[in-house]
Amino acid sequence: MKLKGKAHKYGANVNTDVILPARYLNVSDPQELAKHCMEDIDGEFLGRMRPGDIIVATANFGSGSSREHAPTAIKATGISCVIASSFARIFFRNAINIGLPLLECAQAAEVTDMGDELEVELARGEITNLTKGLKFQAKPYPEFMLELIEKGGLIEYTKQRLATGRS
Amino acid sequence: MTLAEKILAAHSGKDKVSPGELINVRVDLVLSNDITAPISIREFERLGVDRVFDPHKIVLVPDHFTPNKDIPSAIQAKMTREFARAQGTLYYEVGRVGIGHVLLPEQGLVLPGDVVVGADSHTVTYGALGAFATGMGSTDIAVAMATGEVWMRVPPTIKFVYHGKPREWVGGKDLILHTIGDIGVDGATYMAMEFHGEAIAGLPLSGRFTMANMAVEAGAKAGLFRVDDKTLEYVTPRAGRPFTSYESDPDAQYERVVEYDISNLEPQVAFPHLPSNVKPVSQARDIKIDQAVIGSCTNGWLEDLQVAAQILAGRQVHPEVRCIIIPGSQQVYLEALKEGLVESFIQAGAVVSAPTCGPCLGGHMGVLAPGERAIATTNRNFVGRMGHPQSEVYLAGPAVAAASAVLGRIASPEEVLS
Numbered sequence: 001m002k003l004k005g006k007a008h009k010y011g012a013n014v015n016t017d018v019i020l021p022a023r024y025l026n027v028s029d030p031q032e033l034a035k036h037c038m039e040d041i042d043g044e045f046l047g048r049m050r051p052g053d054i055i056v057a058t059a060n061f062g063s064g065s066s067r068e069h070a071p072t073a074i075k076a077t078g079i080s081c082v083i084a085s086s087f088a089r090i091f092f093r094n095a096i097n098i099g100l101p102l103l104e105c106a107q108a109a110e111v112t113d114m115g116d117e118l119e120v121e122l123a124r125g126e127i128t129n130l131t132k133g134l135k136f137q138a139k140p141y142p143e144f145m146l147e148l149i150e151k152g153g154l155i156e157y158t159k160q161r162l163a164t165g166r167s
Numbered sequence: 168m169t170l171a172e173k174i175l176a177a178h179s180g181k182d183k184v185s186p187g188e189l190i191n192v193r194v195d196l197v198l199s200n201d202i203t204a205p206i207s208i209r210e211f212e213r214l215g216v217d218r219v220f221d222p223h224k225i226v227l228v229p230d231h232f233t234p235n236k237d238i239p240s241a242i243q244a245k246m247t248r249e250f251a252r253a254q255g256t257l258y259y260e261v262g263r264v265g266i267g268h269v270l271l272p273e274q275g276l277v278l279p280g281d282v283v284v285g286a287d288s289h290t291v292t293y294g295a296l297g298a299f300a301t302g303m304g305s306t307d308i309a310v311a312m313a314t315g316e317v318w319m320r321v322p323p324t325i326k327f328v329y330h331g332k333p334r335e336w337v338g339g340k341d342l343i344l345h346t347i348g349d350i351g352v353d354g355a356t357y358m359a360m361e362f363h364g365e366a367i368a369g370l371p372l373s374g375r376f377t378m379a380n381m382a383v384e385a386g387a388k389a390g391l392f393r394v395d396d397k398t399l400e401y402v403t404p405r406a407g408r409p410f411t412s413y414e415s416d417p418d419a420q421y422e423r424v425v426e427y428d429i430s431n432l433e434p435q436v437a438f439p440h441l442p443s444n445v446k447p448v449s450q451a452r453d454i455k456i457d458q459a460v461i462g463s464c465t466n467g468w469l470e471d472l473q474v475a476a477q478i479l480a481g482r483q484v485h486p487e488v489r490c491i492i493i494p495g496s497q498q499v500y501l502e503a504l505k506e507g508l509v510e511s512f513i514q515a516g517a518v519v520s521a522p523t524c525g526p527c528l529g530g531h532m533g534v535l536a537p538g539e540r541a542i543a544t545t546n547r548n549f550v551g552r553m554g555h556p557q558s559e560v561y562l563a564g565p566a567v568a569a570a571s572a573v574l575g576r577i578a579s580p581e582e583v584l585s
């Protein structure tokens with residue numbers, strides 16, 4: 001799958017509190033959550049972003065709380081994937097589970113600037129910065145996670161597993 | 168094998184596991200709360216399974232926005248309650264509920280050697296009892312509720328050794344803030360932290376809970392302590408089932424070993440907006456505060472309130488400070504009442520609230536306005552964590568928070584007592 005969009009660039013340690021502040025956790029509807037996505041780190045994000053766009057950040061993206069509301073809100077805004085130098089553990093799991101693609105690539109994360117035009121070939125983990133004319137290779141997913149992604153997330157994967165009596 | 172590896176091996180039917188290995192783990196307890204359970208329930212229903220795998224191994228704790236702060240929160244709490252009733256899971260209603268991470272150990276629901284998963288990042292707290300406990304998202308927890316299993320990658324372990332005896336007013340919070348200040352907020356990402364040393368042996372259980380609690384602030388998957396006499400003294404009267412104490416092998420393989428001599432360590436303060444932004448309290452003086460919060464799953468234990476009372480009793484909270492004290496559970500509240508701590512707090516001009524997460528995540532019971540500054544015994548000081556994105560949170564232990572409440576600025580306990 002090819003994804004294409006503009007980069008929204010952030011620094012290190014973007015935590016789930018700024019991705020989706022706790023004051024909005026009294027609901028769980030993805031569209032409602034999306035209305036406050038990135039509110040405490042970038043008040044202009046929602047006005048600026050277009051569906052298909054890509055969030056790019058440096059180290060430890062998604063640290064802090066386990067709230068699945070954070071990747072859910074990002075996905076519901078129409079962001080197509082997140083590229084970061086590294087991801088926090090729980091956020092990584094959550095995003096894979098709900099089907100928000102993540103790519104770990106420190107070089108791409110560092111050279112990309114706000115507004116750069118990016119293209120991502122998801123299956124191969126290829127990231128192209130069209131604005132700068134540079135190509136990068138993201139860290140490949142472990143095989144088990146690829147299987148999860150291919151099956152459409154953890155729920156679909158588990159459904160099939162339960163159906164075949166493997167549990 | 169390390170402590171983490173031994174517990175995971177025992178729960179995946181293997182003799183041995185190694186870091187990096189992908190395993191399916193049987194869980195002893197699954198936790199969710201009023202914020203994360205509604206999504207878990209929705210995903211559980213999508214699985215097409217009728218019943219949870221074992222209702223006695225699932226506990227739903229409405230601790231975040233309860234007593235319900237507004238109508239949407241009330242709806243989420245109701246959804247959680249109705250699911251618990253329909254499935255017959257463990258559930259604690261307001262009046263009996265405490266902050267989950269204080270309540271569960273207190274109720275004997277978590278025991279040494281257990282594997283616990285929770286839809287809350289601070290599930291790591293139970294590592295203080297020699298359990299492998301980790302936070303996950305709501306979807307993972309939905310699957311755990313249905314199957315009693317989760318997939319996990321065996322984490323490498325970093326061993327931390329704390330030499331020396333802590334100075335007066337230095338507790339678990341100071342040791343863990345010092346550690347996070349040293350290794351950084353991603354210093355232990357994907358790893359287990361194992362805590363050892365003379366200072367740890369001397370630490371009460373409450374201090375160990377505080378340290379395990381904040382392992383996630385260094386990115387860790389779990390923070391574990393070995394089971395000793397203090398652990399058994401705490402656990403034995405509460406345990407309603409057998410448990411196993413595991414211990415790291417002498418030849419266990421660690422990712423690395425980090426050693427500290429903490430004999431001269433001062434109480435620590437984490438400046439906004441990262442828990443790793445740590446300085447000794449002597450470098451944090453003269454910072455004026457509007458609010459002091461003593462409580463949360465990090466420092467809401469009886470011993471924490473005892474420390475705060477040593478400083479607040481017979482003194483007055485500064486007239487320009489709102490001092491909010493939140494016992495971690497009803498049991499802690501009751502004990503604090505019996506010991507006269509609550510009376511000391513009220514006479515000092517502090518407010519004592521029902522157990523709740525409340526201000527810790529900017530929910531209710533003490534939310535900050537723009538430009539306001541709080542000192543808190545909580546675990547996160549991210550932008551907007553306690554309210555408006557232009558407010559600030561400084562993290563410290565209960566001694567520093569209480570001393571600051573009295574002086575109206577960040578202060579060490581000695582400044583108040585001298």
Ligand code: SF4
Binds near residue numbers: 266268463464546
């Ligand atoms: S007290 Fe704070 S950190 Fe602990 S569970 Fe509640 S919101 Fe989370």
